[in-house]
Amino acid sequence: MKEHTGFGRFVAGPKTKWVTLAVWVVLVAVLSVAWPMVNEKETNNAPNLPEDSPSVQADLVAAREFPSGEGLPALLVWQRTGGLSDEDLGNIQKLYAKLTEDPVPYQAGEVIPFDKLPLPALKQQLSEDGESLVTPVFFEASAGAEGTEEGLNRVKEMTTEAFGANPFDQDLNGTELAARITGPAGISVDATGLFQDADVSLLIATVVLVLVILLLIYRSPVLALIPLVAVGFAYGVISPVLGYMAGEGWITVDSQAIAIMTVLLFGAGTDYCLFLISRFRQDLYEEKSRKKALFKALTQTSGAIAMSGITVIAAMLALLFAEYGAYYRFAIPFSVAILVMFIASLTLVPAMLAILGRGSFFPFVPRTPEMEEERARRKNKPVKHRKKQKDDAIGRLATRKPWTITLVGLVLLGSLAAVTPQLRFTYDLLSSFPEDMPSREGFNIIGDKFSPGDLAPVKVMVDSTGQEVNLQESLSGLSFISDTGEPAQGAVNPNIAAYDVKLAVNPYDQEAMDRIPEIRSAAEQALGDAGVSDPASKVWIAGQTATQYDTEVVGERDIMVVIPFIIGFITLLLLLYLRSIISTLYLMLTLILSYFSTLGLGWLILHYGLGAEAIQGTIPLYSFVFLAALGEDYNIFLISSIWKKSRSMPLKQAIREGVHETGPVITSAGLILAATFAVLATLPIQVLVQFGVITAVGVLLDTFIVRPLLVPAITTLLGKWAFWPGKAPEQVDDIEPEPVPAKG
Template identity: 65%
Template sequence: MQEGSGYGRWVAGKRSKWITLLVWIIIAVVLGVVWPAVGDRETNNAQDLSESKPSVQAAAVAEKEFPGGEGVPALIVWRQAGGLTDEQIENIQALTERLDQDPVEQQQSVVPLYQLPLQALKGQLSEDGSTLVMPLFFNQEADSSQLKEGIEALEQKTKDIFGSDPFDVAIDDASALSARVTGPVGISIDASGLFSSADVSLLIATVVLVLVLLLLIYRSPVLAIIPIIAVGFAYMVTSPILGFMADQGWITVDAQSISIMTVLLFGAGTDYCLFMISRFRQILYHEPDKKKALFQAITGSSGAIAMSGFTVVAALLVLLFAEYGAYHRFAVPFSLSIFIMFIASLTLVPALLAIFGRGSFYPFVPRTHDMEVERAKKKGKPAPAPRKIKESWIGRIVVTKPWTVLAITLVLLGGLAAFSSQIKFTYDLLSSFPENVSSREGFKVIGEQFSEGELAPAKVMIDTEGSETDLKQRLESLDYVSKVGEAQQGAENANITAYDVEFNLNPYSMEAMQHIPDLRATAEQALTDAGITGVDSHVWIDGQTAEQYDIEVTGERDASIIIPVVIGMITLLLLLYLRSVVATAYLIATVVLSYFSALGLGWLIIHYGLGADAIQGAIPLYSFVFLVALGEDYNIFMISSIWQKRKTMPLRQAIKEGVGETGSVITSAGLILAGTFAVLATLPIQVLVQFGIITAAGVLLDTFLVRPFMVPAITTLLGKWAFWPGKYVPVAEKSEEKQNQSM
């Protein structure tokens, strides 16, 4: 191959390799200077539900008609084992008076406990007199950082009045007064704090893990650094572009999406780099000219890398069809980062390999046999034996015993997939927090001393059109309701009546969420019995439980659209690349099977290993998009090798060599990708822990079962039909055709 052939000379030629590196440096520096980093444009309180959702409409009605209850509540839980003293209660009253006269940041209102007589306030204590809940309301538009400032100011006022800091006292300390902030405000602050503290530690842990794995697998410090450099440049380019887009209001990014984007970049990005590097190393054992070897590597791997990258980008962009904000916000950051990463793997990585040459693999430098002989002569050592290519035992097994291999993998994957039907889901963000987080500790105390429903009551509002209803009595008769407040009249429309409803169970639980339709039906029936028509537009339910129910419904809607579109998109790309309906069908089928197997294995680990009762409801869709897209990467890389080799050898031999040739690089790539996702399991946030475990499990199943065993076994069994409707001409027949043409 000549240096001028292909695009190799444009990115990795004698001079162009330095130009390529310089271009990446200039782009990274310029963008970093002129545009803000994506981390500086985080918005962690973005609305996940659209204005058309019932809970959002209800919140608007509540804000307009019941301004007294307006605002996001922070519930300050005061606890003193053995009972709160009169002095402590009076200090709490004094605190509410100071807050009323000198509000903290973003405070909207406070229940004026100081206006109540001491004995009346004692009546609001828990049954054993140890606990009091003090509501404090904040601006609904405030973000978590502003809420945090308000709570920090509250803590300072508390210190000034009490002479000590109850927020620093352990919740189970029987000798002193303790205080905790829970409710929506406390949960928001803790969630933001957990995600923000995870960013730096996640980045460091991911980089260290990738470096260690590369060093252990390839034992070359230079090779280990090349993917890190490429990923680093991709991140430095991606971050300001996303920051600019967020600055313009085109997209919204939050801490969670940035955290997962970092993992995705290092995991998938390193994979793309290794696809190129491994092909380069293989060719160097046979080609003495490093330039020719590199250009051959570029030609041989660029198609598979580009196809893999486009597959992942297309799958991630499908998230733009999502209505749920958290899904929708993932689409652009994830797809853009992967797009820039595979561009870097096709340009920057070849340039770096051209700069380092064979030294990229030092100290285990790949050389041809002649080069090894010459090197031995110079050192006065005997000539080494010709390098033997080790035959892949996996490749040999899948072509000699394909039925056995297929049966075993089907049983293993199918058995794991069966456990996916046992998964239980939750939309309770609080349960994903560590147990020692303030909001979770406060919630636990409320549940023990009062009713859990007090943490987040639902507000049921109806438009009575001036008629009398018995809705209060109907609500009180429901077996899942512990308390119904007195009727409240609307500020602008007196016909709108509201009742605060407290559940007798965790208002964030799936069980409470499933009661929302029944609450609505109860209110509609009360209106119908009062002779009011069109009742469906006369009922609104506000509150966290109603919001979570809408999140569940919206998530199910998104899954019903995104999953088929992702499968259809990847199917189309595979058809264009492989030009085989049969191969496309079984590649898609195997990855979908491994997805359900990953859910089953993840559930076994999370439920039986870690003791979790349920997984976060958003995880299956997240995992599907990642696993189906990333799983096809490995299939594409291996199948492309088989497709190329079958042009010059019998199909079974092509399968055997294709599996062997791609085995080591896909295994190392899979370990690195799984390892980067597994890093999420070290974080204190259960939603990321669970996502990391399931995704890592899926990658490992793809790496060690689907790619090396199942896919080549199916290809072997199908034989020439694997290429249908394309025509497969055996090598022997090709030789006869050439002979006939020459006669």
């Protein structure tokens, strides 16, 4: 044993266990004081599209040539069933008079003089049924969500003063005047508030859920707390480290990333802890010395844990190759979180187990048969021998009926994967927020009461280079455009003209996004017909629809780059770890099949079960990164056990014992991981609900179908070929004893 205890003695020896614990305590204390927590350095409105995206370039041209100087708009939506009264309109005018005299914090630009308009002129801006009116207030773009929220709160106070009541609390379907704040400013404030609330509720729900599951599975209060304490210490290091990196400008973190990172930390961190703890418990039944049992467990599991950690870190770092900002910003925070948790599972957890010893499993303390006999003699009680079972029903099923299991598994997963072409995607972030969120309610009123194109006009800009271009007529001739405004002349380059185009469809829908190339093609055609050279470089399209279209294009590019990289990297790691081309191949194929079946089953649940019309376009890549990294952990843990056992026993017996040995811990780890992701489904943010459901489904498929049944069955079918070109076991089949006939 001595040759295998070097690392164990270093982190969990008689003295070093206390040193390890002290190092973690001091590290957390010092970092917490020296550096800010990551929550203090959130940036929730960082750009997602790269600078060379067409819509980003168009925004730059628009800002230079057509500066409004107005800032970020907050749209005040006024609504009264039956029609707005003259008194309502008069009070709105009073409010805008106050905003002119006493601007709210971070208010930008000049206030539109609604108070100076005659009442008949103001009524012309009402919706056709006279029930709704939209009036803007502009805020400094640099104010951020907190500054904008401060300004909007003051607007609400001034509104209450002007109206003698608070219309922002009124029901939209009631007879009283109701108001909502939407537009970029209102949406930004509401979204930030949702994610901030999600951080706290998510953390509490995750901790409670993990604790309950651990108590139900292991029935030991001490054991249930060990992974949570380890995760807590890890987070105590991760948060200030990320906070420092964000403060220095090395990384950017937002509320959504922190929320998902919390889930990842508890799910993956608990898995790593359980891999070691379960092995330690098994060894305590065979080793009287808890020190030897711990060192043995650490030796047996450290390789698989290290491999798992490297796999997850590599998958997360692959996001650095993404161009979409939300993907790219996830890479470093998630990698740092897993790295710290991985180190904690191999240092802090062994130290705590060394300190607590067998007491970690109280009241169901694992003891050797000799210890049980001695304990029974002292208490004058009969000895209760622990039943030793070398394999279980699942392992026997996989090795006795491998063809049946393989075919059924492939048909089931293949059928679910066949659903994926039905998936529909959306890039409208607002649609993922709760329907009763004020900014979404106001947005819906604008869509219902006014022209759909009024929600977000498309700004088409062209450089005519002095040629006469009749673009207005070309755009107006497109069937999906309801109105094309008069051209505006550029402030810097007078040859640049801008047209505000209103679409006849909802500008946030996929249908509108698909029209952007047609609008660009029409503009280029008009320039080309007018004799403008290289028209493709002289057309710019700005607006939310163009931004969403570019988001789709960039997202599809990232999928084509990141997913192959992750597949290639995990394949390389498996080859190095297993030294087998065949096993690496079928493990990767089952991973890919499991991913597509997860998307199919996830869509069935979200669409037919929860009524989602579409899922956010970012979900497929996020899901693959997490499922590929975390799901492969279980295969690594299982296969490494089978490989080790095959050196001393027939392969089929090694498979059965490997399934039995790793089954309980992988099942419990999978349940915990799936449950932590499922917690996201309790939040009021659809993008997190969808991500949580799909990822949880994927973990469960892997835990209960791919890992215990499909992989062992395929390994059985392949036999010695599963090890090619590595060294295969000498014996594949084992001779099972004939059943003894019952007497009588």
